Amino acid sequence: MASEYNEIEVHRVVDILNIVDMHGSLRLFRGQSNSKWKLVPRISRLFKKGRIPDTWPRLEGFILDEFQQYAFLNLPKLPRSKFEWMVIGQHYGLPTRLLDWTTNPLKAAYFAVTDYPAKSDGALFALSPTELIPKFEPDEDIDQFQSLMPIYPDMIDPRIVAQEGCFTIFPHAPDRKLFKPLEHSSEHEGSYYKLIKMIVPRDWKQTIRLELNKLGINSRTLFPDLSGLSDFIAWKSVERIY
Numbered sequence: 001m002a003s004e005y006n007e008i009e010v011h012r013v014v015d016i017l018n019i020v021d022m023h024g025s026l027r028l029f030r031g032q033s034n035s036k037w038k039l040v041p042r043i044s045r046l047f048k049k050g051r052i053p054d055t056w057p058r059l060e061g062f063i064l065d066e067f068q069q070y071a072f073l074n075l076p077k078l079p080r081s082k083f084e085w086m087v088i089g090q091h092y093g094l095p096t097r098l099l100d101w102t103t104n105p106l107k108a109a110y111f112a113v114t115d116y117p118a119k120s121d122g123a124l125f126a127l128s129p130t131e132l133i134p135k136f137e138p139d140e141d142i143d144q145f146q147s148l149m150p151i152y153p154d155m156i157d158p159r160i161v162a163q164e165g166c167f168t169i170f171p172h173a174p175d176r177k178l179f180k181p182l183e184h185s186s187e188h189e190g191s192y193y194k195l196i197k198m199i200v201p202r203d204w205k206q207t208i209r210l211e212l213n214k215l216g217i218n219s220r221t222l223f224p225d226l227s228g229l230s231d232f233i234a235w236k237s238v239e240r241i242y
Helices: 013-022 056-074 082-091 105-113 158-163 202-214 226-239
Strands: 004-009 028-032 098-102 122-129 149-151 165-169 192-200
Touching: 013 105, 013 122, 013 192, 013 202, 028 105, 056 082, 082 098, 082 158, 082 165, 098 105, 105 122, 105 192, 105 202, 158 165, 192 202
Parallel strands: 004 192
Antiparallel strands: 028 098, 028 122, 098 165, 122 192, 149 165
16 A cells, blocks of 8 residues: 655645544654654664664663663652653654654644744654554553554643653664654554645744634643743744733
């Protein structure tokens, strides 16, 4: 089954909503401030050709072990599984083979336009997966998946709740090979029906961010902590929104 991949330019929030309404099978959404960035997990983005680890599972083990060793003091409740450790780490910048998505297209749009001042076109991706896991149990093995899989986590962190977050988990790439981007549909055949890339031109980012703010989508609501509040106040000051 061939996967469909389209690129569409958008200028306003209403353009995004019209596309989502037109393609009713879209379920997952992800915004990126640079339209040239590929859909690959952060652990792969750490490396260039020639510096690729011998084996990804071994590197992942080292990363998670060290994160667990030092993260205890900052966690009100300990994660119950390897997947939950990966979820917490992912939301705080740890390199994992998870890729962040949201079920809310407008919250994803925020991440496509958040850079200020804008230096490049942004992108909002919309995905129609062939399969979803709405509940991942703590005793399930995250390494069982041999193809790309969307997973809804338990709401174990305020940021996940605020962002209506979910993830796609990539299978480990072959030894000494980089992860294949999600856009390479032939590499992820059968993982999704449709992938739409909405391009947000640089000159329209400010317009969309202002529209999203009127709808209650901003750094204060998406990052419910003091850093999110501070970023929101700084942005309002620059935009002279009082």
